[in-house]
Amino acid sequence: xxxxxxxxxxxxxxxxxxxxxxxxxxxxxxxxxxxxxxxxxxxxxxxxxxxxxxxxxxxxxxxxxxxxxxxxxxxxxxxxxxxxxxxxxxxxxxxxxxxxxxxxxxxxxxxxxxxxxxxxxxxxxxxxxxxxxxxxxxxxxxxxxxxxxxxxxxxxxxxxxxxxxxxxxxxxxxxxxxxxxxxxxxxxxxxxxxxxxxxxxxxxxxxxxxxxxxxxxxxxxxxxxxxxxxxxxxxxxxxxxxxxxxxxxxxxxxxxxxxxxxxxxxxxxxxxxxxxxxxxxxxxxxxxxxxxxxxxxxxxxxxxxxxxxxxxxxxxxxxxxxxxxxxxxxxxxxxxxxxxxxxxxxxxxxxxxxxxxxxxxxxxxxxxxxxxxxxxxxxxxxxxxxxxxxxxxxxxxxxxxxxxxxxxxxxxxxxxxxxxxxxxxxxxxxxxxxxxxxxxxxxxxxxxxxxxxxxxxxxxxxxxxxxxxxxxxxxxxxxxxxxxxxxxxxxxxxxxxxxxxxxxxxxxxxxxxxxxxxxxxxxxxxxxxxxxxxxxxxxxxxxxxxxxxxxxxxxxxxxxxxxxxxxxxxxxxxxxxxxxxxxxxxxxxxxxxxxxxxxxxxxxxxxxxxxxxxxxxxxxxxxxxxxxxxxxxxxxxxxxxxxxxxxxxxxxxxxx
Numbered sequence: 177x178x179x180x181x182x183x184x185x186x187x188x189x190x191x192x193x194x195x196x197x198x199x200x201x202x203x204x205x206x207x208x209x210x211x212x213x214x215x216x217x218x219x220x221x222x223x224x225x226x227x228x229x230x231x232x233x234x235x236x237x238x239x240x241x242x243x244x245x246x247x248x249x250x251x252x253x254x255x256x257x258x259x260x261x262x263x264x265x266x267x268x269x270x271x272x273x274x275x276x277x278x279x280x281x282x283x284x285x286x287x288x289x290x291x292x293x294x295x296x297x298x299x300x301x302x303x304x305x306x307x308x309x310x311x312x313x314x315x316x317x318x319x320x321x322x323x324x325x326x327x328x329x330x331x332x333x334x335x336x337x338x339x340x341x342x343x344x345x346x347x348x349x350x351x352x353x354x355x356x357x358x359x360x361x362x363x364x365x366x367x368x369x370x371x372x373x374x375x376x377x378x379x380x381x382x383x384x385x386x387x388x389x390x391x392x393x394x395x396x397x398x399x400x401x402x403x404x405x406x407x408x409x410x411x412x413x414x415x416x417x418x419x420x421x422x423x424x425x426x427x428x429x430x431x432x433x434x435x436x437x438x439x440x441x442x443x444x445x446x447x448x449x450x451x452x453x454x455x456x457x458x459x460x461x462x463x464x465x466x467x468x469x470x471x472x473x474x475x476x477x478x479x480x481x482x483x484x485x486x487x488x489x490x491x492x493x494x495x496x497x498x499x500x501x502x503x504x505x506x507x508x509x510x511x512x513x514x515x516x517x518x519x520x521x522x523x524x525x526x527x528x529x530x531x532x533x534x535x536x537x538x539x540x541x542x543x544x545x546x547x548x549x550x551x552x553x554x555x556x557x558x559x560x561x562x563x564x565x566x567x568x569x570x571x572x573x574x575x576x577x578x579x580x581x582x583x584x585x586x587x588x589x590x591x592x593x594x595x596x597x598x599x600x601x602x603x604x605x606x607x608x609x610x611x612x613x614x615x616x617x618x619x620x621x622x623x624x625x626x627x628x629x630x631x632x633x634x635x636x637x638x639x640x641x642x643x644x645x646x647x648x649x650x651x652x653x654x655x656x657x658x659x660x661x662x663x664x665x666x667x668x669x670x671x672x673x674x675x676x677x678x679x680x681x682x683x684x685x686x687x688x689x690x691x692x693x694x695x696x697x698x699x700x701x702x703x704x705x706x707x708x709x710x711x712x713x714x715x716x717x718x719x720x721x722x723x724x725x726x727x728x729x730x731x732x733x734x735x736x737x738x739x740x741x742x743x744x745x746x747x748x749x750x751x752x753x754x755x756x757x758x759x760x761x762x763x764x765x766x767x768x769x770x771x772x773x774x775x776x777x778x779x780x781x782x783x784x785x786x787x788x789x790x791x792x793x794x795x796x797x798x799x800x801x802x803x804x805x806x807x808x809x810x811x812x813x814x815x816x817x818x819x820x821x822x823x824x825x826x827x828x829x830x831x832x
Contacts (some may be wrong), residue, residue: 180818180829182722182805183326184702191253191739193288195363210364216554227365238385241345241350249314250356256320257735258695258744259727266673267691272602272745274615274633275672277321277665278697279316279681280350280608283635284360289741291633295364296372299593299615301585304419305350305379314356320699327663328640345704348377351386357608358390364606365426370597373422374585380420391424397431398423400560402589404567419488421562421593425781434596435551436558451516452546456627459520460540463488463528464506474504477617478512480521480539487531507543518544547626558596565589565773574612577674581612581649581667587675594630603630610634613668616692617675624679624686632692634672639667669694693745701727701735702832720806722832729770732832733759736802740766753785754778768802770832775809776816783820790826798828805831 182673188194204211258276265275276283311737314324324330325715361371362455375383388396400421408415425431430619443456452578465475475483488503494564505512512519520542569586599605599622609616619632641662643652652662660666701724723732737744742762749760756771756778767786774782791798801821808814814831 180803180814180831184524185554188253191255192285193292194253196251203324203547204722220365226771229317236380238351238389240348240351242348243355244272246314246355247376249281249319249358249379250359251283252319254282254319256282256286256697257698257700257738258283258286259698260730261694261696262730263693264295264669264694266676267689268693271689271691271693272629272631273616273619273689273692274631274695274744275610275613275636275669275692276635276695276697277663278635278695279319279326279637280635281357281360282319282323282551282697284357284364284608285319287364287633288360288597290738290743291604292353292363292483293366294604295596295606295633296366296369296599296630297594298361298365298606298608299590300361300372300607300609301351301374301611302354302615303608304376305344305346306376311560314353320697324699327638333503347379347382351382354383355386357387359776361606361608361722362426363388365563365712367427368432369426369431370431371424371426372423372593374402374419375422376415376419382423383409383422384439386669387422387424391426394754395425395428396423397425397428398560400562402562402565406566406568406723418806425738432559433555435554435556435598437556438547438595440547440595440622443452443545443550445544445624446627447546454627456547458547459522460545461528462505462507462541462543463518464504473508474506475502476505476509476512476665478505478521478541480537482539484525484537484539486537486539486541487529488531491529505541520544558592558712562589562592565592570614571614573617574671577671578676579667579671580654581671582647584612585614587614587618587621588628590615591622593626594619599628599630601628601630603628604633605630606633606635610636610668611664613675615669616672620679620688623685627686629688631689636668638663638696694736695744700726701732727761729757732770732804733761733768736768737761737767738789742766742799751789753789754781756782758782758789760785760789760793762795764795764799765797765801766792766800770802770804770807772804773809774803774807774809774813776813779808779813779817781822783817783824787821787824790824798830800830801826801828803829803831 188197200494202217203216207221210217258278296721299620313322321330330745337667358371363369373383383397384396400423401418402421403417404419405417408417408418411471443458445457445459447453447455449456462478475488475490477484479489490735491499507515521539522542523538525539527537529537529538529540531539565586567583567586569588570584574581574584575585590607594605605615605619610616613636616632616634619630622628625628638661641648641652641655641664643649643662644727651667655662655666658666658670660670676692679684679690703722703724725747733748735745736742737746742765746754746762751758751760753769756774759768760768762764767781767790769786786801790801803814803817808817808831818829821827
């Protein structure tokens with residue numbers, strides 16, 4: 177008899193991706209002989225791997241106290257979820273961008289099912305471990321509770337707002353924070369993806385070794401030095417004016433060489449028709465210069481819209497026999513005829529061409545040079561000394577936007593990284609130490625420059641701002657003025673809002689995405705079974721409702737998207753069937769009805785309607801149908817629904 181399976185908080189389907197299980201499955205696919213009764217036989221595995229196994233007691237590598245636990249933290253699934261916040265968002269219904277408030281460790285876990293292998297570029301600006309950075313303890317046993325306590329949303333816990341060199345765990349605490357986050361970030365990258373990490377010399381050596389372990393030594397693609405300040409007299413011996421950008425790839429063989437020497441902003445025209453509609457280009461004069469050698473193929477008359485003809489200046493007529501000193505076109509006659517769709521003849525006030533009547537021409541001839549072609553064929557590489565993006569520029573940007581924030585990275589730096597990595601249409605750029613929101617701002621700016629619709633995902637901890645801290649008083653006053661919580665993440669959101677408005681104001685032709693959806697990390701919508709031994713009767717009554725009280729349908733749908741591996745911006749349709757709200761997610765990949773009062777009679781009409789809608793949608797994958805368990809009036813209604821859907825060919829049914 178078909179059934180609707182009830183999901184609990186302990187089911188793998190209600191947790192983030194189980195990375196350990198995925199690793200074991202991949203290992204078993206490669207070396208099935210090393211498995212016995214579902215367990216790994218290390219003796220056999222070592223034999224299969226032969227000399228590749230290093231059994232020496234003394235090995236080269238970076239080790240520290242807590243490394244094993246840090247690895248365990250990265251591999252432990254999260255039972256949390258993200259709650260949608262349309263009221264904090266911009267263009268919720270249309271945007272493809274995400275701003276997530278939460279502990280980036282838990283958020284990275286929750287993003288695994290939906291975004292693993294899909295991120296083109298990661299840029300992070302983590303704490304440099306200067307002794308004044310925000311460092312907090314991770315708890316692999318209950319990461320969500322730990323996060324809520326740290327951010328003051330639950331009683332207990334705490335944070336360390338400093339990590340002094342005298343603590344004895346100065347480097348260890350920083351490594352234990354970074355290691356699991358980089359492990360999770362690496363799995364989100366595409367095969368051709370790249371991760372950039374800004375860092376100072378304090379942790380540069382440790383970061384390089386951690387990256388070699390996480391990404392593989394063969395996937396290290398170098399370090400760039402960035403001029404952070406033009407002048408600085410701090411420091412004991414050297415005045416520190418540099419920081420560094422460590423870069424690693426997911427798979428170096430799949431990663432394109434970095435792009436250098438292309439002025440993307442110069443491509444300021446957008447194709448409006450034809451097969452290249454929507455592409456950006458610039459107009460380049462077809463007239464080149466005088467010839468050094470006779471080249472008759474590049475000297476010829478070109479027809480103008482008014483019937484006249486133009487030619488580069490020179491004394492040779494007819495043009496078929498040019499002499500030294502005569503002007504020529506960049507293209508031959510043959511190429512000109514083949515590429516007519518790229519030719520633009522424009523009326524100009526002053527032309528450097530000659531008309532067929534012998535006087536100066538009022539027309540000039542241009543060719544369209546498309547940015548996409550230039551990028552695909554570019555061979556020059558960027559210099560690993562970056563001098564154009566000092567911190568002062570980031571401070572000027574924040575001042576212009578009217579937002580108080582100390583020492584932000586300039587958006588031009590992230591724009592530069594987006595350009596050299598050849599990010600393009602629908603490519604995802606991730607920053608899980610979002611800070612002031614520089615990465616989100618930069619992605620919108622670079623989209624405005626070249627017309628490509630990249631997406632951003634930024635994550636920021638809602639760290640409480642302290643009104644008693646002199647360095648945070650201005651930020652606290654700013655939040656109070658906006659009537660928002662005194663949290664760092666509120667500055668992030670406001671910066672993205674104002675940056676989007678500014679981009680639209682400065683480029684009125686830009687129709688790209690300057691919106692973003694806000695989500696907040698929280699505990700699962702599914703209640704954990706927490707029996708009270710002394711009062712089991714009331715415990716059972718209290719848990720009759722399987723979902724957390726006060727959560728909305730939108731909250732539950734978001735968790736379904738995350739746990740089933742669907743994009744958080746996937747389209748959601750809604751229709752009424754048998755008087756109940758039914759949601760189709762991902763064109764029928766998931767259908768959910770979270771309404772109450774489903775009796776046996778209602779179940780028949782509702783089930784038939786769901787089956788008909790699913791047939792009309794005709795999804796490319798098997799459809800999963802989800803109900804609220806307490807929404808069924810009784811078990812008969814639930815069984816009736818299961819029978820109707822099974823008869824229609826829908827066998828994947830769950831209840832929450």
